[in-house]
Amino acid sequence: MNKSSYWKPRSNAWQVLAALSYPAALVVNIAMRPIIEVDERPYRVFLLALAAHTAVCYLRAFHDEKLALKYNHRSQFTFAAGALLMVWDVLSSKTGSLPLPFFPGPAQIMEVLFRERSAHALNCLYSLRLFAAGFAAGAFCGVVSGILIGWSKLWDYWLFPVMKVVGVIPAIALIPIVLIVMPGTFSTAVALVAISAWFPVAFTTARGIKSIHKSYFEAARTLGAQNGYMLRKIAIPGAVPSIFTGISTATGISFSTLVVSEMVGARGGLGYYINIAMGWMNYASVYAAILLMAVSFTLVLAVINAIKNRLLAWQKGLVK
């Protein structure tokens, strides 16, 4: 991130407020008694960790100019986050202003996360395994069929119309059919995730190849390249930016399909967990699972982004 992206004006007041927001939330949590039975220790540890992190940043910013800019820029947001946690805590566990059990407090969610940590870890892994298998298969098929459609007139003629119609069907609508075709619940879920990932990737890959400027192929031909070589060295590398556009879209759609397919027949995973927790009216667990989804999906996106940046190093400075 460069300096110019830190556009918030310099403010000592906000920096101090940011540094104090998590400690304040912690003090309020300790000072007020909860009206329900809840183990507040995990939440306090969580707040303490955030407070410690902010304090370290605040102190280091005195010596580190780059960190100072970053910290200053984020101080308003940090303050708001701390304030929000405090208000939420007070409105839920401390006073019961928010209706329970539908809107549990942060302490209750942290309690569930901590108490059921091994189950959560297992569910996360289960979901990630499903995602990895389904997404990899779908993206691979998408790239292959996209290349075929983009490169060969014959494949374009036969496959493109089919893809256009089949591709827009939400994978979830195919659950009844996939359930019959696939032997087990895991393979059903994998197939559904794969189908969701396939279409956007195939579509953008094909379009990417078709939109490569003719002059690159002409240059390659005059340099002695044959068709196969041009496919590998011009068409595919030239389509990589488009392929990643498709992969980004596919990731989001695959996440939805993943959760839904876990809700309808899986025996593990975050979607499955949400479903079970909802059945028990255990909303703290529902929020805990949602939180874990946000974290693990963000991590997945970060990994995909890192791969993309590596493959598209040649674009650095060319686009944005």
Next chain:
Amino acid sequence: MSSPSIVINSPAAPPVIIEVKNVTRVFWDAREKSEKSVSALENVDLSVRKGEFVSLIGPSGCGKTTLLRLIAGLDAPQSGELLVEGEPVTGTSHERGYVFQQANLFPWETVEENIAFGLKARGVYEEYRGDVAEYIAMAGLKGFERSYPHQISGGMAQRASLARALINRPKALLLDEPMGALDSFTRMDLQEKLLELWQKFSATIILVTHDIDEAVYLSDRIVIMTPRPGRISEIIDADYPRPRSRSSARFVELRNKVLEKFHLAGAEAPVEYAI
């Protein structure tokens, strides 16, 4: 009009390498469904000798790029014949290097990979891999091997493009206004480079340009083309000694001669070429 394509075969003259015989290329207007067509080239004849530097010059729409693309094998004529060393042109070949107006480097490859492209595409990279560094140095791109095309200047990109074509050791180098998009200083710099390479490789060069000075300064022969239909109207011999000077009397004389052909010299007003 005299027939400009006839080359007198004196015993000392090098052999003809490229022959264009009575070539016609028509384009149809894709937007209109009418039978409207544009003759990009009509009955064009041209012979180029080995080692010759020939410029094709004329206003836009005169078919000079079309003719170059036909020689390259990037396009095919409706009628007529194109021969390179007596063999008909049926498609592109690495023996006819082509440099585009835009450098057209592959943006996903580094400068080094771009220059090595032809060797790798032809499967002779292992044999000639030592050439790559030599051609990079020749193009004055040392230190930029790992740069991507968008990180180098237009002049550098065009030199890289030239090196990319030359590494295949083509028998003929076809240049489609390679200096058209460059500023005048960079252009003159590249013109010197081009002459240096031409002499070093004793290459045959056909250069498409709309810059009269460039044609007069570089060429052995200047082929003047006129549009609608695209035709060769005259071929001017520019056989004055090298190294040349842009201020020499002969240069100015030739330049005026070319200008006259386009009715651009003296008091005479420019005319519309449409017939």
